[in-house]
Amino acid sequence: MYDFAADIADCALAVETALDRQLTAERLSGPGPAAGRLIAAMRHGSLAGGKRLRPLLVRQAANIFNVPPHAALMAGLAVEMVHCYSLIHDDLPAMDDDDLRRGRPTVHKAFDEATAILAGDGLLTQAFGLLSSPECHPEPATRIALVTELVAGSGTGGMVGGQMRDIEGEAGGFSGDEVATMQAMKTGALIRASVRMGAILGGADPRALSALTAYAEAAGRAFQLADDILDVTATPEAMGKATGKDAAKGKQTLVAKVGLEEAREHLKATVNDALSALRTFGPKADGLRATARYFASREN
Ligand code: GRG
Numbered sequence: 421m422y423d424f425a426a427d428i429a430d431c432a433l434a435v436e437t438a439l440d441r442q443l444t445a446e447r448l449s450g451p452g453p454a455a456g457r458l459i460a461a462m463r464h465g466s467l468a469g470g471k472r473l474r475p476l477l478v479r480q481a482a483n484i485f486n487v488p489p490h491a492a493l494m495a496g497l498a499v500e501m502v503h504c505y506s507l508i509h510d511d512l513p514a515m516d517d518d519d520l521r522r523g524r525p526t527v528h529k530a531f532d533e534a535t536a537i538l539a540g541d542g543l544l545t546q547a548f549g550l551l552s553s554p555e556c557h558p559e560p561a562t563r564i565a566l567v568t569e570l571v572a573g574s575g576t577g578g579m580v581g582g583q584m585r586d587i588e589g590e591a592g593g594f595s596g597d598e599v600a601t602m603q604a605m606k607t608g609a610l611i612r613a614s615v616r617m618g619a620i621l622g623g624a625d626p627r628a629l630s631a632l633t634a635y636a637e638a639a640g641r642a643f644q645l646a647d648d649i650l651d652v653t654a655t656p657e658a659m660g661k662a663t664g665k666d667a668a669k670g671k672q673t674l675v676a677k678v679g680l681e682e683a684r685e686h687l688k689a690t691v692n693d694a695l696s697a698l699r700t701f702g703p704k705a706d707g708l709r710a711t712a713r714y715f716a717s718r719e720n
Contacts, residue, residue, distance in 0.1 A: 485622020
């Protein structure tokens with residue numbers, strides 16, 4: 421019987437341990453002096469905390485093809501490093517200007533703004549270094565496919581492009597569809613990439629890849645809807661933030677567009693879409709099923 425609580429806890433521990441090993445002066449410094457302050461800031465922004473949902477999705481998708489969790493860990497770690505960089509930069513005064521993240525001071529508060537920018541840059545760059553190293557996968561073609569996927573998820577056509585649209589949308593005037601597109605890029609694209617990277621590790625055929633892509637797109641919508649709902653229903657403490665209320669900050673959210681009740685209905689339907697996309701897979705996809713359900717029920 422699949423046990424979601426055990427899977428997410430085991431994944432979080434594996435990610436924490438592997439990140440701790442990756443983010444060291446021995447691994448990250450060049451020929452010059454060790455970049456101590458930079459590495460400390462990268463560690464602050466990525467260790468201790470975080471649900472590690474994206475590495476979980478990589479491992480759960482890979483599991484369908486019998487790829488063991490340890491063989492999916494480095495790809496998951498690369499996605500998590502990109503995610504952590506995005507949070508560090510998103511918290512900066514020029515963006516969301518948050519003082520707390522995961523219940524601790526944000527990187528620019530614990531260090532300074534310039535160091536926080538560089539810590540994000542460092543995590544982003546090293547993520548691609550990790551994906552392209554044999555430590556991640558023995559086959560160069562698989563490594564290139566993983567890099568391509570993470571570029572699609574995190575770059576201008578994905579997360580970074582979505583963040584830009586979000587900033588542009590703060591002036592108001594986005595339709596519901598435009599908000600959905602912005603969110604699909606800003607948060608959905610990295611979730612989509614995580615699932616597809618697991619499928620790539622497993623050598624998925626085009627049909628399986630397309631079914632998993634449909635799952636990931638629905639799961640990404642569910643994740644963002646839940647986030648928008650929590651933004652108006654949860655206390656900032658529960659979210660580990662100093663301030664909540666993205667809508668109050670002028671952020672375009674679906675709750676702001678359609679209201680809380682309709683957003684909740686939409687969330688249920690979206691989770692069902694995610695589950696339907698997995699219908700051709702057997703019990704090996706139970707992890708992905710549980711994660712989609714978790715997205716609808718999470719409290720932080
Ligand atoms: C600054 C390039 C750049 C991008 C920022 C993803 C993003 C784009 C900003 C994050 C802002 C935000 C809070 C978006 C809502 C969805 C989200 C990514 C929530 C945090 O993800 P979780 O719940 O966080 O997976 P943990 O802490 O568990 O890792």
